[in-house]
Amino acid sequence: MDKGEDFVIANTLADLVEGMNNLTDKKLLQLKEIEKQIQARDREIENPFTKDLQITAIRGARKYLGDKLIRVAKPHKILDPKNGPLIAVKLNIISRKTLGGLQTDLSAKVLDSLGNPVPGLYAAGEVSGFGGGGVHGYRALEGTFLGGCLFSGRVAGRAIAAELK
Numbered sequence: 001m002d003k004g005e006d007f008v009i010a011n012t013l014a015d016l017v018e019g020m021n022n023l024t025d026k027k028l029l030q031l032k033e034i035e036k037q038i039q040a041r042d043r044e045i046e047n048p049f050t051k052d053l054q055i056t057a058i059r060g061a062r063k064y065l066g067d068k069l070i071r072v073a074k075p076h077k078i079l080d081p082k083n084g085p086l087i088a089v090k091l092n093i094i095s096r097k098t099l100g101g102l103q104t105d106l107s108a109k110v111l112d113s114l115g116n117p118v119p120g121l122y123a124a125g126e127v128s129g130f131g132g133g134g135v136h137g138y139r140a141l142e143g144t145f146l147g148g149c150l151f152s153g154r155v156a157g158r159a160i161a162a163e164l165k
């Protein structure tokens, strides 16, 4: 927070929004709109029967003791000054995981749009859908990508070696 150029720290929402708008060429954020959204969220955080999906998800996650113990902040009202200062972070969107793109057969040969192997072309790892998903089922679970990438690399390597024999 002290050194990051994408961080804005302020005591009031007006200052926070102004600080965020100063990080971009265009003033992308409207104070009234942001205020309305945070007030709506703060209203629901104290409602034990809320139907707000995000708050319901947070409460669900916090039922797991490990999460409850390591999270540093309990859910609280963002605009209550006693919980200040307000912190905003400018996000830079990147693609972290692709979950595939090339279809392969079980020997890592890339298939064309008709399902026929493209001669001499093999694929392994994330590009072939083996980073998450695939061997681990439909879901891409955190921490399960490298195993599938290595495994499919081994399969591709063996198939290429067999073809070159």
Ligand SMILES: Cc1cc2nc3c(=O)[nH]c(=O)nc-3n(C[C@H](O)[C@H](O)[C@H](O)COP(=O)(O)OP(=O)(O)OC[C@H]3O[C@@H](n4cnc5c(N)ncnc54)[C@H](O)[C@@H]3O)c2cc1C
Residues within 6 Å of the ligand: 096, 097, 124, 125, 126, 127, 131, 142, 143, 144, 145, 146, 147, 149
């Ligand atoms: C921040 C982050 C954290 C992660 N944490 C975990 C984790 O804890 N556990 C886990 O299992 N997985 C994790 N993953 C996922 C895992 O790291 C990736 O799924 C895995 O590394 C993909 O390996 P890969 O060899 O298939 O692809 P990559 O590692 O993406 O390799 C593809 C390579 O191709 C090169 N390339 C691209 N285009 C060209 C071109 N035209 N010509 C030549 N080269 C080219 C790229 O430069 C790159 O080196 C994480 C991923 C990220 C981004």
